[in-house]
Amino acid sequence: MADADNAAAGTGQGETGRQRALRLAAVAVLLGTFAAVNVLIFQKEGGHSLRAGGELVWKPLGATVTWEGIGIVVAAGLTLALYSFLYADNAFFKAAEHLYVGVGLGYSLVLAWFQYIKAELYVPLVKYWVRESWLGEQVPGRPDWKLIVPMILGLFLLARFVRRLEWMSRWAFAFIIGLGAGMSIPLFIDAQVLRQVEQTIAAVRFDALLVALNTLVLLVGVISVLIYFYFSIEHRGAVGLVSKIGIWFLMISFGASFGYTVMGRMALLVGRVQWLIQDWLRIPIQG
Amino acid sequence: MHWLLRIDRRLIYALVAIAIGLPTLWRFRLPIAPSPPVEGVHSAIEALEPGQVLLASLDFDPASAPELEPMSRAVLRHAFRKRLRVIAMTHWPQGVGLANQIVEQTVREFDEITVAFERFASRQQAEQRRAALAGQPLAEALGGPAAVGAAGTAVIRAGAGSVRSRSGAEPPAWSPALLQALGQAEPGSSALVEDPERGWYLLAVRERTPSLRYGEDYVFLGQRAGLGILIVSMGQSMHAAFPADAAGRPTREMPVFRGVETLGDVDYLICLAAGNSGEAWVAYGAERYKFPMGIGCTAVIAPDLYPYWQAGQITGIVGGVKGAWEYEHLIGIPAQATEMVPAQTVAHMVVIALIAICNLGYFLSRRRGGAR
CATH class of the missing domain: 3.10.50 (Chitinase A; domain 3)
Structure with missing residues (x-):
């Protein structure tokens, strides 16, 4: 039902003329309020120009507008547009969402070029070919020839897009998986299995009440959860009981994980609300 | 009691917004007792002597900044106050600008x-x-x-x-x-x-x-691809893995690297991670090259890291804003996390109340043969 409402609100399907007029009026009021709030903030002493280094753009209506201030207004507008989805799907949310996807993709491409392709391949190897062979320039330094191998393997990955050459990508994948597995498996077995099993066994200490309790909980938890995941015998009788204890441990663990997840998501929301109140609206904080 | 199961979600959003907004405007103080995992990171850094080397891996992007930025600043403040040499880096290409900004702004605070x-x-x-x-x-x-x-x-x-x-x-x-x-x-x-x-x-x-000098007291290496392979490479030679810093300056000539040839020469590593780089640092780095480390992470990841702490593979965990708040308390510099915690606490109480109310509604409806 809520989804249907959202869809209808977003597309405006099935609207009467009066509803459409009301919707447009609501949009105009929201935009007007946002504009008015920003004008007031810019006019307020200090406004968005607290940093002396802020570059002055222009001074309309007694306000001091800086690039930093404009950035804050744009960020606030986009934040509110994205949060507007909580009420219902709407055009502002869609615009902000599409902008986010587009900017994100563009940013990733630029990063991929500057962080990886240019820094790791073009500068140490390819630029010598381009500038010496094609442009006839003399470039100081020597090309790093060993980069030819990863470059070719990287090009092989792109062969997946050509049906006849698809087989070439398997060489690159074989290299990546082989190297990755060879490096990771021994190290992760050591770090995530052996060291932790060793400490679980070594942790049987009864020198203090809390330590002893912790040891017992750890021991019962590990054994009962292992038995819950042991499917070669039927979970009946004593095995069924231990298996049920295992389920309780798992549920408590999921609950703890979910609690931490709520905490994390709330922190992101708190961070954003604080930013809106302090950095955008510049409301003084009490206490 | 059916109405309890049909509370408009927008009412819930409004309640959460009020729960966060009001404590942001009118702050209050909460009692605090730092937890052992946070104390583990703090005491490990506190035990370092001036001039020893802290490697800080700031592996997050702006999406996780509200959680990880406060703890990053707190750990860096602690390190700079103790006059440790700080080598900062990131595994996240989207986090280069943010990590650099956090390091530079924290350094400026020591002017x-x-x-x-x-x-x-x-x-x-x-x-x-x-x-x-x-x-x-x-x-x-x-x-x-x-x-x-x-x-x-x-x-x-x-x-x-x-x-x-x-x-x-x-x-x-x-x-x-x-x-x-x-x-x-x-x-x-x-x-x-x-x-x-x-x-x-x-x-x-x-x-x-300025009281801290780039290249002498701290350096920002930027980011290189590879994660595990990069860590192994740093374990063999820091200068081979990072021949230049983020701005292209050669690292070999920098005094901050004095006596630091490999990861094994690092006195403590703190990984502040939104993803799985903390686990990678343990597996590829700390276990292999034997250096002490701690992890600061988003709250979502924290439960997965407790086995490492319990097994003694890391000295501690700073989990989410709560962990950052405890760290700020331990170093005696209340900052961003301290400002966030009141709002977060009230929001948690609202969520707990809503869960209790909705469950009450569910059980009462079931008892009366209503919705299942």
Whole structure:
């Protein structure tokens, strides 16, 4: 039902003329309020120009507008547009969402070029070919020839897009998986299995009440959860009981994980609300 | 009782928004008892001697910044206050700019900042004085021969929360918010500040003198691809893995790398991670090259890291904003996380109340043969 409402609100399907007029009026009021709030903030002493280094753009209506201030207004507008989805799907949310996807993709491409392709391949190897062979320039330094191998393997990955050459990508994948597995498996077995099993066994200490309790909980938890995941015998009788204890441990663990997840998501929301109140609206904080 | 199961979700959003908004506007203090995992990271860094090397891997992007930025700043403040050498880097390509900004801004907080001020009995008097000085450089005019209020100067290091020297009248109480603002303020910036006990202060930043030097006290290496392979490469040679820093300056000539050839020469590593790089640092780095490390992480990841802490593979965990709040308390510099925790606590209480109410509605409906 809520989804249907959202869809209808977003597309405006099935609207009467009066509803459409009301919707447009609501949009105009929201935009007007946002504009008015920003004008007031810019006019307020200090406004968005607290940093002396802020570059002055222009001074309309007694306000001091800086690039930093404009950035804050744009960020606030986009934040509110994205949060507007909580009420219902709407055009502002869609615009902000599409902008986010587009900017994100563009940013990733630029990063991929500057962080990886240019820094790791073009500068140490390819630029010598381009500038010496094609442009006839003399470039100081020597090309790093060993980069030819990863470059070719990287090009092989792109062969997946050509049906006849698809087989070439398997060489690159074989290299990546082989190297990755060879490096990771021994190290992760050591770090995530052996060291932790060793400490679980070594942790049987009864020198203090809390330590002893912790040891017992750890021991019962590990054994009962292992038995819950042991499917070669039927979970009946004593095995069924231990298996049920295992389920309780798992549920408590999921609950703890979910609690931490709520905490994390709330922190992101708190961070954003604080930013809106302090950095955008510049409301003084009490206490 | 069916209505309890059909609460409009928008009402819930509104309640959460109010629960976060009000404590943000009217803050209150909460009792705090740092947890052992956070103390584990703090005491490991506290045990280091000045000049020892802390490697900070800031592996997050702006999406996780509200959780990880406060703890990153707190750990860096702790390190710089102890005069450790800090080598910072990131595994996240989207996090390069953010990580660099956090390091540079924290370094700026340790500048020696000369603040000139005049004290007034009321806000009105302070504003009149500011109006009278309009058009003049406030930083020079304040406390000058024509001072109206009780005048003075103070040299502070905002990041360390300390006053190096002062002269003239009693300065305002250096609240965390004021120190935070002064830490980033440019020379010439001014502010009107209320001290509940002493009155109103008109203050201006006269000058800043850097106390930490790039390449000597700290360095930002930027990012290179590879994660596990990069860590192994750093374990073999730091300079082969990072021949240059983020700005392209050769690392081999930097004094901050004195005595640091491989990861094994690092005295402590703190990984502040939104993803799985903490586990990668343990598996590829700490276990293989034998250096102590701790992890700061988003709350979502924290439960997965407890086995590492219990097994003694890491000295501690700083989990989410709560962990950052505890860390800020331990170093005695309340900052961003301390500001966030009241709002987060009230929001948690609202969520708990809603869960309880909805479950009550569910069980009551079921007892009456209603919705299942």
